[in-house]
Amino acid sequence: MTDAVADEPAEAGAVAVYKRIFKEVLDKRPSGMRLRLAHAMGKNRSFVSQISNPAYPVPIPVQHLNTIFDVCHFPPQAKAAFLRAYARAHPRRISRLTEGPHERTLTLHLPDLGSGKRNAQLDALLQEFARRLIAIMQEKE
Incomplete structure (x- = not known):
């Protein structure tokens, strides 16, 4: 087995790790949080369901991370664990989280x-x- 083939499941697994953390945080929030998050991101509720489901390999776009953290009120430990897992899954994307203009959400x-x-x-x-x-x-x- 080549290294590239061996790495594919690991990459998919790395995405599932941070999605599980995200799902756990979402599941502890009041009903309606997925819809509130979808509105804050300018997306529909099914997008939030897709990016929060560890079974789907679709990654969470980096530009939505700060909105997710703000709207879902990520606990500090969960946020740190999420960011570590996200950095393992997407080492090139994580630097974009601190670059450029930052956004905030107003409800x-x-x-x-x-x-x-x-x-x-x-x-x-x-x-x-x-x-x-x-x-x-x-x-x-």
């Missing part, structure tokens, strides 16, 4: 407008407003 409580379409329009409007405002604030003169 707004809005009225239900009585229509899924109107609620989605309001959500899209506020997200676009935030993106444009940040772009203006980050412009260099």
Whole structure:
């Protein structure tokens, strides 16, 4: 057996290790956390289910890690274990976690407008407003 073939299951196993930690944290959170996390990442709930399931080899994109830590309120020990496992699985990606601009999540409580379409329009409007405002604030003169 070649080393490359021997390493493939180890890589898949490394992804499963950090996903198990993520799943354990999620399972201890109140119901609705997956949906709240999906909204914070701009994704749908099935994406969160996929990236939190150790049976799926799909890695968690590094750009979502800080959002996951913030929204799910990772305990310090779980976060440290997660980051160690993530670094083993993706040694080149982990450096991107500390590079570049950092984001934070803000949760707004809005009225239900009585229509899924109107609620989605309001959500899209506020997200676009935030993106444009940040772009203006980050412009260099």
